[in-house]
Amino acid sequence: MKVLVTAASHHGATIEVADAIARHLTSDGFEVVRKSPEEVDSLDGFDAVICGSAVYMTQWLPEAHDFMERFAQQLHKLPVWAFSVGMNGVPKHVPQDPSRIGPVLTRVDAKELRSFAGRYDPSILSLRERAIVRLAGAVEGDFRDWNAIDQWAESIAQQLKQD
Numbered sequence: 001m002k003v004l005v006t007a008a009s010h011h012g013a014t015i016e017v018a019d020a021i022a023r024h025l026t027s028d029g030f031e032v033v034r035k036s037p038e039e040v041d042s043l044d045g046f047d048a049v050i051c052g053s054a055v056y057m058t059q060w061l062p063e064a065h066d067f068m069e070r071f072a073q074q075l076h077k078l079p080v081w082a083f084s085v086g087m088n089g090v091p092k093h094v095p096q097d098p099s100r101i102g103p104v105l106t107r108v109d110a111k112e113l114r115s116f117a118g119r120y121d122p123s124i125l126s127l128r129e130r131a132i133v134r135l136a137g138a139v140e141g142d143f144r145d146w147n148a149i150d151q152w153a154e155s156i157a158q159q160l161k162q163d
C-alpha cells in the first residue's frame with residue numbers, strides 16, 4: 001500500500017512531524033513517499049494521503065492550501081488524514097478556533113484533522129515574526145509530543161490495514 005506524506009513548513013518543525021509519521025508507517029510495512037506539497041505533481045498510484053501544515057496567522061501555509069485545491073477531486077476519492085502544527089494547546093497561548101483552518105478541507109472529506117503543538121524558537125524567526133508571536137502570547141519551547149504523533153501514525157496504519 002502506497003502512502004503520500006506531505007507537509008508545508010516555514011521553520012522545519014512540521015517537516016520533522018511529517019518525517020516521524022513517515023518513519024512510523026514505513027516501519028509498519030507501508031510504501032511511503034515523502035514530498036513537500038509543491039513537489040507533488042500527481043496522486044496516481046497512491047492509496048492514501050497524509051497532508052499537514054504549520055499554522056501561521058490562523059491559516060495553513062499556501063503550499064498546503066494549493067495542494068488541497070489542485071488535487072481536490074482525487075483527494076475526495078482517497079482516504080485523507082490532515083494535521084496542523086501550531087501553538088494551539090500550548091499552555092498560556094491564546095487559543096485559536098480550529099475551524100478557522102477548516103475551509104481548506106471543505107472540499108476534501110478528511111478522515112481526521114489533528115492538531116499538534118509545535119515549536120517556538122525565537123532564535124530562528126525574523127524580527128517581524130518574533131513580534132507577532134510575542135503579541136500572541138506564545139511561550140518559548142518545543143512542545144511537539146512525539147508519543148502523540150507516533151500514536152496518531154499508528155492509528156492511521158491500523159485503519160489502513162482494515163480498509
Ligand SMILES: Cc1cc2nc3c(=O)[nH]c(=O)nc-3n(C[C@H](O)[C@H](O)[C@H](O)COP(=O)(O)O)c2cc1C
Binds near residue numbers: 059121
Ligand atoms: C508569525 C507567526 C505566526 C503564527 N501564527 C500561529 C497561529 O495563528 N496559530 C497557531 O496555532 N500557531 C501559530 N504560530 C506558531 C507556529 O505554527 C509554530 O511555531 C509551528 O511550530 C511552526 O512550524 P514550522 O517550524 O513547521 O514552520 C505562528 C508562528 C509565527 C512565527
